[in-house]
Amino acid sequence: MNNWKIAGLAGAGIAVTGTLYGKLAMHHGLHVFSYGEYPSLIRGGHNTMQVTTGEHDITTQQKILDVLIALNADGITLHKDELDDKSVILVDKSQVKLDWDKEKLSGTLIDLPMYPISLEVTGSGLSANMVALGASCYLMGFDITILHHLIKETFGKKGEEIVTKNELAATKGYEYVKARHLTAKQNVKVQQVDQIYLSGNEAVGLGALAGGIQFYAAYPMTPASSLLEFLADAQKKYPILVKHSEDEIGAINQVIGASYAGARAMTGTSGGGFALMVEGLSLAAITELPLVIMDGQRPGPATGLPTWTTQADLQFVLHAGHGEFKKIVLAPGDIEECFTMTKLAFILAEQWQTQVYLLTDKYLIESSMSVPTFKDKYSNIRYNIGVDLPEDDTYKRYVLTDSGHSLRSVPGTPHGLSLTNSYEHDEYGYATEEAAMSMAQIDKRLKKLDNISSYLPKSILYGPQTADITFVCWGSTKLVMQHAINLLNQTKKDTANFIQLGCLAPFDSSEFMELAQKAKRLVMIEGNALHQAESLIREHTGLEFKERLNRYDGRPFYAEDIVSYITGGTK
Amino acid sequence: MNLRTPIFPTWCPGCGDFGIWGALKMAITELNIPEEKLVVVFDVGCSGNMADFIRVYGFHALHGRSIPVAEGIAMANHDLTVIVVGGDGGLYGEGMGHFIAAAKTNVNITVLVHNNQTYGLTKGQASPTTMEGVITGSTPFGVIEHPVNPLGIALTAGATWVGRSYAANIPLTKDLIVKAVKHDGFSHLDIFQPCTTFNKLNTQAWFIEHLGQLPTDYVPNSKLKAWEQSEREDKYPIGIFYETNKVLPFHKRLPNLDKGTLISQFPTSVDLTAAMSEFK
Numbered sequence: 102m103n104n105w106k107i108a109g110l111a112g113a114g115i116a117v118t119g120t121l122y123g124k125l126a127m128h129h130g131l132h133v134f135s136y137g138e139y140p141s142l143i144r145g146g147h148n149t150m151q152v153t154t155g156e157h158d159i160t161t162q163q164k165i166l167d168v169l170i171a172l173n174a175d176g177i178t179l180h181k182d183e184l185d186d187k188s189v190i191l192v193d194k195s196q197v198k199l200d201w202d203k204e205k206l207s208g209t210l211i212d213l214p215m216y217p218i219s220l221e222v223t224g225s226g227l228s229a230n231m232v233a234l235g236a237s238c239y240l241m242g243f244d245i246t247i248l249h250h251l252i253k254e255t256f257g258k259k260g261e262e263i264v265t266k267n268e269l270a271a272t273k274g275y276e277y278v279k280a281r282h283l284t285a286k287q288n289v290k291v292q293q294v295d296q297i298y299l300s301g302n303e304a305v306g307l308g309a310l311a312g313g314i315q316f317y318a319a320y321p322m323t324p325a326s327s328l329l330e331f332l333a334d335a336q337k338k339y340p341i342l343v344k345h346s347e348d349e350i351g352a353i354n355q356v357i358g359a360s361y362a363g364a365r366a367m368t369g370t371s372g373g374g375f376a377l378m379v380e381g382l383s384l385a386a387i388t389e390l391p392l393v394i395m396d397g398q399r400p401g402p403a404t405g406l407p408t409w410t411t412q413a414d415l416q417f418v419l420h421a422g423h424g425e426f427k428k429i430v431l432a433p434g435d436i437e438e439c440f441t442m443t444k445l446a447f448i449l450a451e452q453w454q455t456q457v458y459l460l461t462d463k464y465l466i467e468s469s470m471s472v473p474t475f476k477d478k479y480s481n482i483r484y485n486i487g488v489d490l491p492e493d494d495t496y497k498r499y500v501l502t503d504s505g506h507s508l509r510s511v512p513g514t515p516h517g518l519s520l521t522n523s524y525e526h527d528e529y530g531y532a533t534e535e536a537a538m539s540m541a542q543i544d545k546r547l548k549k550l551d552n553i554s555s556y557l558p559k560s561i562l563y564g565p566q567t568a569d570i571t572f573v574c575w576g577s578t579k580l581v582m583q584h585a586i587n588l589l590n591q592t593k594k595d596t597a598n599f600i601q602l603g604c605l606a607p608f609d610s611s612e613f614m615e616l617a618q619k620a621k622r623l624v625m626i627e628g629n630a631l632h633q634a635e636s637l638i639r640e641h642t643g644l645e646f647k648e649r650l651n652r653y654d655g656r657p658f659y660a661e662d663i664v665s666y667i668t669g670g671t672k
Numbered sequence: 673m674n675l676r677t678p679i680f681p682t683w684c685p686g687c688g689d690f691g692i693w694g695a696l697k698m699a700i701t702e703l704n705i706p707e708e709k710l711v712v713v714f715d716v717g718c719s720g721n722m723a724d725f726i727r728v729y730g731f732h733a734l735h736g737r738s739i740p741v742a743e744g745i746a747m748a749n750h751d752l753t754v755i756v757v758g759g760d761g762g763l764y765g766e767g768m769g770h771f772i773a774a775a776k777t778n779v780n781i782t783v784l785v786h787n788n789q790t791y792g793l794t795k796g797q798a799s800p801t802t803m804e805g806v807i808t809g810s811t812p813f814g815v816i817e818h819p820v821n822p823l824g825i826a827l828t829a830g831a832t833w834v835g836r837s838y839a840a841n842i843p844l845t846k847d848l849i850v851k852a853v854k855h856d857g858f859s860h861l862d863i864f865q866p867c868t869t870f871n872k873l874n875t876q877a878w879f880i881e882h883l884g885q886l887p888t889d890y891v892p893n894s895k896l897k898a899w900e901q902s903e904r905e906d907k908y909p910i911g912i913f914y915e916t917n918k919v920l921p922f923h924k925r926l927p928n929l930d931k932g933t934l935i936s937q938f939p940t941s942v943d944l945t946a947a948m949s950e951f952k
């Protein structure tokens with residue numbers, strides 16, 4: 102396993118360098134996970150991109166770095182405690198002013214003239230990051246021709262000259278470190294592994310396409326904006342319509358309108374935007390319209406920490422919407438689940454005429470990972486939409502049935518005229534204040550999800566069947582837990598396993614308890630201060646956790662911290 | 673065309689909603705659209721209560737949010753005729769942002785505003801069009817602001833058809849609704865309407881005195897002239913203020929809708945190869 106990081110000012114090309122490095126590793130057959138940190142600024146401010154690679158089980162970032170590329174002084178000083186004896190630090194001393202004698206740094210420092218080389222080969226300093234990338238390529242034992250190929254792919258649109266300059270800058274960086282007789286950190290042979298490298302948002306977008314999305318309306322908000330942009334771009338290749346709405350209230354109501362008209366529709370946002378959508382959720386509930394909605398969590402209250410991560414919207418999402426109604430809340434735990442659960446969300450929403458949430462977070466949807474290439478072909482069918490309706494106009498949109506389900510009629514369908522009503526309504530949709538009918542319609546809506554559990558993602562136990570410690574997590578924490586239990590079990594067999602809650606509503610207590618009952622020592626781990634999933638579990642099962650790990654400083658958990666919690670007993 | 677529902681209107685006697693209701697039904701009949709191809713989205717208010725009194729594909733939305741629902745419908749299926757029915761409170765107050773955005777988008781919907789210059793359903797508080805000085809439940813010292821000029825806002829925001837009518841003039845209202853619906857783009861018809869219960873200023877008698885005509889030689893092709901007319905307060909002209917077909921409606925500007933409506937392109941089969949290529 103190898104851990105590489107580039108750190109510097111926003112605007113220095115950190116993200117593109119990280120992506121290229123990740124793809125470079127993937128093209129050698131390695132597994133890749135990348136995690137970036139950045140402030141809510143466009144220029145200036147400290148940005149990092151960290152890429153972890155290895156032959157298997159790479160699901161999260163690690164603390165200790167094998168290679169650190171520091172593009173400025175902060176790139177060194179803020180990351181000192183991520184270095185050890187084996188770390189290599191690439192820094193351009195002509196650019197980074199530090200009192201080098203006083204800086205006590207672990208590892209080997211290499212003065213790599215990124216800026217002068219870039220200036221020499223391109224006439225500007227803009228390719229300094231490519232010099233660093235070339236040097237990394239050598240240090241990690243990667244093949245420079247593959248890097249050239251990736252540079253061509255990435256910058257091809259900008260023209261031949263840019264490609265050549267960047268290739269040359271990379272080659273010079275590669276040769277510079279090679280000439281200093283540094284040994285490569287690993288010996289990799291190129292292996293053909295059929296993988297794609299993508300972010301959680303991109304996986305959600307692909308899942309939406311596979312699930313037949315037709316309409317997406319949203320207002321930009323970190324960390325959900327890149328989903329809007331991914332789908333907007335997909336309009337060039339797929340028969341979908343993406344609307345950047347005037348605000349989140351507009352977005353949710355447009356989505357509801359499109360859904361009513363028969364389009365598979367979705368919106369995505371983060372906490373603040375989601376708050377604005379809440380009245381619309383209630384409208385979707387009473388009108389029984391399918392709705393798929395992603396909340397990409399970031400820390401609040403209010404504008405909070407816009408570019409950081411959290412799991413603090415759970416109870417808000419569970420309870421969002423006035424009046425009583427049920428919803429499905431799915432919490433993808435990795436990139437593949439972003440794909441599969443989004444696809445599933447569209448089917449569930451239409452089949453059960455209900456709203457399905459994808460509760461994600463910044464850590465999950467803005468991190469990228471290599472995963473086996475998704476299957477390319479998907480087929481979709483429609484559910485619960487009336488086609489040949491009775492010619493005598495006796496169709497009733499909200500007919501009371503034992504199951505609570507009723508056929509939806511889409512405008513354009515003959516004999517399907519009915520009222521879709523935000524008011525409580527009778528079977529035709531006309532407003533009613535009559536007590537018995539009001540209660541019957543509420544019951545209809547509540548009971549329609551009664552038998553849904555077998556269609557929903559299950560709680561899953563990862564790791565050994567029995568272990569000394571069983572963690573319980575949800576959402577993105579799965580990424581970290583996978584690595585944490587590996588570390589723990591490597592040291593001592595059967596130390597830890599974990600349960601991932603895949604579906605938070607409706608909550609299947611018996612399924613969860615079946616796994617939890619076998620645990621010898623239960624530890625809840627989640628990214629919020631008020632123990633939100635823990636409360637949810639207690640509400641449904643009565644189970645009281647005696648131990649818990651909570652993090653709510655905007656950062657994801659680190660496997661190393663979880664290990665030291667267990668081995669050192671403190672957080 | 674059977675536009676009747678089993679429910680008889682619950683509006684107060686003399687309410688202008690009756691006139692607009694009648695005019696709308698006449699317009700629908702005259703337009704002769706197949707009944708399944710028409711959707712009316714109702715806002716929440718006395719005006720929106722029409723949802724129960726007219727047999728159409730209806731959507732009774734949230735207060736102030738009828739326009740974005742209508743937009744979503746029109747975007748998903750531009751073969752439908754989509755009409756919004758709402759009050760001045762919902763459409764110029766709570767939902768003013770959506771009104772402006774929809775006009776800018778020039779999505780092909782027709783917005784009918786029952787402008788009774790009050791919040792009818794919540795019992796007479798001031799609305800954005802209530803006149804200065806009027807004492808209401810929420811303005812005990814009289815409204816201190818000058819009312820908005822909704823036609824001016826529509827023009828500025830980019831509406832491509834803007835008109836005003838008066839509820840008691842049913843033939844004119846019917847005519848203007850027909851024209852507004854036939855217009856390919858965002859059309860906005862503001863309809864003055866007495867609220868017999870709560871608006872004691874803008875009564876039938878007041879309207880007879882204050883309504884006027886557009887100049888006899890008026891041609892509704894200039895935004896500036898239309899705006900000038902919309903600002904008049906000596907007399908409030910009725911008629912078509914502005915119309916243009918130079919701006920393409922939303923659905924004609926998107927290549928993805930050239931092949932047909934969005935809903936007609938349901939992806940029964942999807943190939944992700946193209947979307948995944950950038951992740952290789």
Ligand SMILES: Cc1ncc(C[n+]2csc(CCOP(=O)(O)OP(=O)(O)O)c2C)c(N)n1
Nearest residue numbers: 716717718719735759760761762791792793
């Ligand atoms: C979000 C929200 N806020 C407030 C209300 C209460 N409300 C219902 S109708 C209405 C105003 C009605 O005035 P207008 O839109 O002008 O319609 P009118 O009744 O005059 O036809 C209000 C404030 C509501 N239903 N929803």
Ligand code: SF4
Nearest residue numbers: 684687718792867868
């Ligand atoms: S309160 Fe006014 S607007 Fe409402 S029904 Fe009565 S008269 Fe009409």
